[in-house]
Amino acid sequence: MSESLKACKQKECNVSVDGVCMEAIKLDDCPHFYFRLPSGEAKFEIQEDEEDQEDEEETKDEVAPNKHDDSMSLYSGEPFTIENLTSFTGGTACKSIYILGGPECGKTTLIVTIYDLLQQGPFNDILFAGSHTLVGAERRSHLSHEISGSLDPDTERTFTRQFEFLHLSLKLKGSENHPATNLLLSDINGEKIRDSMNTNATMSELERIKYAHRVVYIVDGELLGDVRQSLIVHYDVKLFIKRAIDCKVFVPTTDLKIVISKADKLNDIDVHAKKLFDMLEKAFKDKVGKLSFSCIAARPIPNKLGIKMGEGVYDLVKDWMQDNLLAAPKYERIRIKTSNRSFNRFTTKPRLNGE
Ligand SMILES: Nc1nc2c(ncn2[C@@H]2O[C@H](COP(=O)(O)OP(=O)(O)OP(=O)(O)O)[C@@H](O)[C@H]2O)c(=O)[nH]1
Numbered sequence: 001m002s003e004s005l006k007a008c009k010q011k012e013c014n015v016s017v018d019g020v021c022m023e024a025i026k027l028d029d030c031p032h033f034y035f036r037l038p039s040g041e042a043k044f045e046i047q048e049d050e051e052d053q054e055d056e057e058e059t060k061d062e063v064a065p066n067k068h069d070d071s072m073s074l075y076s077g078e079p080f081t082i083e084n085l086t087s088f089t090g091g092t093a094c095k096s097i098y099i100l101g102g103p104e105c106g107k108t109t110l111i112v113t114i115y116d117l118l119q120q121g122p123f124n125d126i127l128f129a130g131s132h133t134l135v136g137a138e139r140r141s142h143l144s145h146e147i148s149g150s151l152d153p154d155t156e157r158t159f160t161r162q163f164e165f166l167h168l169s170l171k172l173k174g175s176e177n178h179p180a181t182n183l184l185l186s187d188i189n190g191e192k193i194r195d196s197m198n199t200n201a202t203m204s205e206l207e208r209i210k211y212a213h214r215v216v217y218i219v220d221g222e223l224l225g226d227v228r229q230s231l232i233v234h235y236d237v238k239l240f241i242k243r244a245i246d247c248k249v250f251v252p253t254t255d256l257k258i259v260i261s262k263a264d265k266l267n268d269i270d271v272h273a274k275k276l277f278d279m280l281e282k283a284f285k286d287k288v289g290k291l292s293f294s295c296i297a298a299r300p301i302p303n304k305l306g307i308k309m310g311e312g313v314y315d316l317v318k319d320w321m322q323d324n325l326l327a328a329p330k331y332e333r334i335r336i337k338t339s340n341r342s343f344n345r346f347t348t349k350p351r352l353n354g355e
């Protein structure tokens with residue numbers, strides 16, 4: 001079996017070197033992409049075994065080397081993975097929101113609740129304008145839908161230890177004619193986040209967070225209210241942020257929001273929140289770009305304390321739709337040295353404020 005090499009009909013494309021399409025198109029969808037044999041001959045499928053070889057012969061008969069396939073692949077509805085994310089972000093401006101936190105703190109429930117709230121109609125002034133990952137969202141929420149008669153709503157646990165991204169396209173009422181805001185909401189297994197507190201190698205795997213539009217770290221409100229667990233919760237969140245800063249996962253432009261979840265399960269929420277937030281502000285205020293705090297009850301137990309589903313979630317989403325001013329590029333003003341030489345009469349001196 002000879003090895004297949006990636007190739008492109010467009011000379012400027014580097015797909016043969018880095019495997020990435022110049023136009024950021026999914027390789028399967030790119031009309032210029034093909035596999036070639038080391039000899040230079042075009043080849044159309046990777047041979048896995050003898051049986052596949054036979055299939056390949058058939059494929060060769062069906063598709064001539066330069067024949068253009070007009071079919072268009074649609075989004076599968078599954079979440080984007082790190083591997084295929086650029087096929088979308090390459091052509092669409094997106095805001096990536098990284099949702100972090102330990103096991104079962106409520107990361108996935110937050111995401112699913114946003115989808116659910118938008119399904120009921122406009123979420124205050126936020127309008128649903130589409131999603132390429134509806135299957136992924138539904139898969140995550142099916143448990144809570146299935147048992148909607150039950151007192152304890154539930155979300156399927158997240159098993160993936162790599163980031164997956166759910167897509168939401170949103171508009172604001174009154175701005176229907178403006179382009180939509182595309183959000184990519186990350187979902188990841190909480191054990192991976194917990195492990196990253198203990199090893200720098202695992203933390204470094206999260207390094208793409210440094211490019212985030214917003215970072216949300218969820219603290220489990222139910223554990224915070226438990227006398228025995230509370231100290232551990234304080235310790236864990238502090239350690240995670242410290243490690244993330246040390247490993248440059250959180251950088252000076254990181255816009256970090258600490259969110260206490262399951263507000264319906266926490267008595268004296270103001271007291272607990274103040275204690276946690278004061279501690280974190282003291283430790284990290286100057287170490288990240290922005291540090292803010294909030295409390296939510298994405299999916300409270302029905303009728304408990306009169307807290308409504310999605311309490312506090314609107315403010316989060318509205319904030320994600322705003323620009324991240326910290327991440328805006330900052331240009332340094334360069335002063336051009338001038339002299340009295342005649343030559344300088346032909347150069348342009350930059351106008352500085354006040355000059
Ligand atoms: N009472 C209450 N329970 C909640 C709330 N939000 C989430 N939960 C419950 O908390 C449990 C864990 O929620 P998940 O969203 O699966 O947590 P996760 O952080 O995604 O967990 P992993 O994927 O395992 O890391 C589920 O049983 C949810 O129903 C809330 O606002 N109130």
Ligand SMILES: [Mg+2]
Nearest residue numbers: 107108157158
């Ligand atoms: Mg989850």
